[in-house]
Amino acid sequence: MKYIIGIIVVLIVLSVGAYFLADLWGYDTLITPEELKKGAITVMIVGGVSVLLLILVPFFFKDHAKGYNKNHNGIAQPKNKK
Numbered sequence: 296m297k298y299i300i301g302i303i304v305v306l307i308v309l310s311v312g313a314y315f316l317a318d319l320w321g322y323d324t325l326i327t328p329e330e331l332k333k334g335a336i337t338v339m340i341v342g343g344v345s346v347l348l349l350i351l352v353p354f355f356f357k358d359h360a361k362g363y364n365k366n367h368n369g370i371a372q373p374k375n376k377k
Contacts, residue, residue, distance in 0.1 A: 307338065 314331060317324050363371045
């Protein structure tokens, strides 16, 4: 997962850098700075919501006791596989 996020971040940084480099040399770009700002805000919102979901979903939908013997006293012991 971290490699996918890293690749996406690198692609975004390279794209924004290429945009500003094209603007520096006077090439006609297809997007305006306002559209670039809206896109960056959208990516930040989607990224933030994704991180929150990755953190919060396991707390609500995971059975932490599954796979452990509940009748054993003290340290949690894994269930014996039959």
